[in-house]
Amino acid sequence: MQSTAVSSKMPGRKHLIPRVNMSLFGRSGGLRAPQKIRIKGKRLSDILAAHGNFVRGGDGGVRAELGGADLSRADLGKANLMYADLQGANLEGANLREAKLGSADLSKANLKGADLRKADLTEAHLTAADLTEARAGGAEFFRASLAQAILRCGDFVAANFRDADVHGANFEGAMLRTAILRETKLDGVDLSRAEGLDTALMPRGYSQAGAAKS
Numbered sequence: 001m002q003s004t005a006v007s008s009k010m011p012g013r014k015h016l017i018p019r020v021n022m023s024l025f026g027r028s029g030g031l032r033a034p035q036k037i038r039i040k041g042k043r044l045s046d047i048l049a050a051h052g053n054f055v056r057g058g059d060g061g062v063r064a065e066l067g068g069a070d071l072s073r074a075d076l077g078k079a080n081l082m083y084a085d086l087q088g089a090n091l092e093g094a095n096l097r098e099a100k101l102g103s104a105d106l107s108k109a110n111l112k113g114a115d116l117r118k119a120d121l122t123e124a125h126l127t128a129a130d131l132t133e134a135r136a137g138g139a140e141f142f143r144a145s146l147a148q149a150i151l152r153c154g155d156f157v158a159a160n161f162r163d164a165d166v167h168g169a170n171f172e173g174a175m176l177r178t179a180i181l182r183e184t185k186l187d188g189v190d191l192s193r194a195e196g197l198d199t200a201l202m203p204r205g206y207s208q209a210g211a212a213k214s
Contacts, residue, residue, distance in 0.1 A: 031075035031095050039069050052080050067105075077115075087125075107145075157196070176200045 034045040047064050054061030064084040071086075073093045082102045092112045102122040109129045116136040121144050128148045137157040145165045153173040160180045166189055177196030182203060191197060192208055 030073070032073050033075055034079075037071070037074060039066060044071075044074065048076075048079055048081075051084060055080055055082050072110075 034048055035043055037044040039047060047062075047066070050060060050062040051064035052061075053059065054063050064081065064086075066089050067085045067087040068089060069086075070090045071094055072090050073095075074091070075095045076099055077095045077097045078099060079096070080100045081104050082100050084101070084104045086109055087105045088108045089106070090110045091106075091114050092110050093114060094111075095115045096119050097115045097117045099116075099119045101124050102120055103124060104121070105125045106121075106129050107125045107127040109126070111134050112130055112132045114131070114134045116131075116134055116139050118138045119136065120140045122140050123143045124141070124145070126141075126144055126146045126149050129146070130150045131154050132150055132152045134151070134154040136159050137155050139156070139159045141159060141161045141164045143163045144161075146161075146169050147165050148168040149166070150170045151174045152170055155175050156179050157175055158178045158180075159176075162180050162183045164184055166184060166186065169189060171189070171191050171194040174194045175196050176191075176194050177199050179196070179200045182201045184203065186203060186206060197208075
């Protein structure tokens, strides 16, 4: 938590009144280490280790079953969560920067304000997931399912949506500067309120008017 000082004029002297900058969630905003998070009695760090073995086909490998788990503000940067079950999980404010989430089930997950910068979500299932205000610059959404997902006011600069399913997704206020949507089916997808489309790589012959009518 950061604090600054504000000068206050008092008779004959000055004193400093601390000014506190509150976080997005009204608290310090610190991340939670996997070692300190318990899911059904098990440490998240142990679950991640077993899942890593599962992905590699090693001994003792067990798929991470984290559906509906409270992982808000969890520090999962660079974590290997390929094929993990995160359906309906609460990942609000979580750090997933450079995480491996290929083919993971994140349908209906809460990813509000999550850090997904440079995360790999190739073929991930994000149907009806909430990515409001998520930071996903440079993220890989190749062939991901984002049908009915909420991407409102998120940062998707240079993200790759090639061949992704975005049917019914809400892009209102989303930043799509230099994003790749070249082979993405945008029929019926309203991008009229998205930002940065003038620099995004769009399908050949794409026009917002034509897409909205489809």
